[in-house]
Amino acid sequence: MRRSLRESSLAYLLLLPALAIFGVFTFYPFLENFRLALYENPPFPGLPSHYVGLSQVGSVLGSTGFHQSLVSTFLFVIMVVPCGLLGGLALAVAAHQKLAGMSIYRTIFSSTVVSSVAVAAVVFGTLMDPVVGLLPWLGINPTPPILSNPTWALPAVALIAIWQFLGLSFIIMTAGLQSLPEEVLEAARLDGAGGWTMFWRITVPLLSPSLFFGVVVGTIYAFQSFGQIDILIGPQNAAFTHTNVLLYYVYNALSVQNNPGLAAVLSIVLFTILLVLTLVQFRFLERRVHYASD
């Protein structure tokens, strides 16, 4: 008894640093966020906020700005996740060939993981620049310019997010391809499966754990994209309302509008959407996943 008490207090002692860090930087802000959502801030800085209960939640959820932001967010996610995953899969299949020098391509393909979003945004911003950019040089030069064009601004920032997600997606798919059971692929070859059948009927189903993981991680990544929009669009831009995804809305509510209550409500909405989506993915997509031990 005495011994087990000593052992468990030692265990708690060892856990303490991790608990303290999580407590201060994760649990406390998480809970504090729910409290902030109950307070409304007056439109002028410096004045005290006052308790309004859940009424603020209702007014935010009913606002046009929120609806627009929600639409932009989902459009953004729908562009980024499938393109990023399929692109990563295509690169992984290409790099899976047993050819000399393939490790160089692997390094190149996975390098977007380590490139910073700021650098990527600036490079892509330059490419899309109406005067010195590559796209105008190729004859693609809409008016207004891409990054302030209500139609093209969101696809443009989505493109950067796709490019950045490609590296991670490539790594996930490569790991999946490399762990495919060799004998199953050989059995399919003997059973008469050609390249196309092999890929769609055997490889892709066997890759389903990696694809599923990619969908979950990609969705979370896309919902949390923010840097490209802040650097290339910003609140002053004409196309801003079309690129104001939820996370950027949160940031904007806090740092530009100085409205912690609004930011708190929005971040709770973002959290809820991600939670529900992830649960839905686990509930429905995972049924179609075949793990190797099956």
Add this chain to the structure above:
Amino acid sequence: MASVTFSGVTKRFDDVVAVNALDLEVADGELLVLLGPSGCGKTTALRMVAGLEEVTDGDLAIGDLRVNDLAPKDRDVAMVFQSYALYPHMTVQRNIEFPLKRQGVAAAERSSRVLEAATTLGLDELLERKPGQLSGGQRQRVALARAIVRAPRVFLMDEPLSNLDATLRVQTRSDIVAIQRRLGTTTIYVTHDQVEAMTMGHRIAVMRNGALEQVASPTDLYDRPATAFVASFLGSPGMNLLAATGFTGHDGTPGLRAAGAELPWPDGFSRQPSGDVTLGFRPEAASLGSEGLDARIILVERLGAETHLICSLADGERVVVRQRDRQSSHQISDHVRIRIDTDQIHLFDAESGLRLGEGT
């Protein structure tokens, strides 16, 4: 159905020769077992027939057709893998059906053939299950059903029983033999288990270090091993092998000296000029008596129906004696004398390991 012919087939992986100039003909309808220890090249030989490994040198033919450059799917061979290699995302039905679909067999014929194969293997109740919901033995049978449903020219089996428990292995062994005899499909069966080889094969090809040691029927292989390696590899336990020297006695009769004892030169073996030979005798050809090789028992294995006495000779060599007597009273550390039945002696060249020539 068709024969399979290896003519000087060699497979090299970079500097390693996995199969070295293999000459072997598997007759139409035959079940040939490729037997040998790990790394002897038997699986590589099988995979070359499947088309999963390229032939480095020599010719490989199925029937009259040279298949060296033919894609696996065009060879009309079905393979059962050690891991079964079932498609985890498909039901049993779809697993068995897959090769037929690829061949473009019509739906109605497909389902009747799948049902027939499934019924043969007792899988008709499990058609809607997925491999993950099956036991090892059931998965193994799905793999077999997927092979037989195609009615291919050749079956290739790569240690298909090694992941099953002992009881199931014995049962499945006889099931495979029964199916093969009924269908009469040419079959190449790879195993390292000599009991499987002895009980299943029409003939057994023993391989070692990428080369063929001997091809013969199970009884021939057991009774007249062509090399000391085959002698020691077949049988459980394998043949006892001792270093021996031939000599000529005072009266001019040839004899054999091994482990300090003298034996008459066995009939049917030519004399070796050098004198040095390897003496072989099966555990059942040895018995304990009042004369023979001096030995000490170091282990007694009571298997129920029989008892194995593992003995150490004066020079440290080990000899196994098989006793039919289940109540053997012998104990560890007992000093005994081992008598060898001279009619059941085998002699091999001490250098090359080859069986000594017949004659006098």
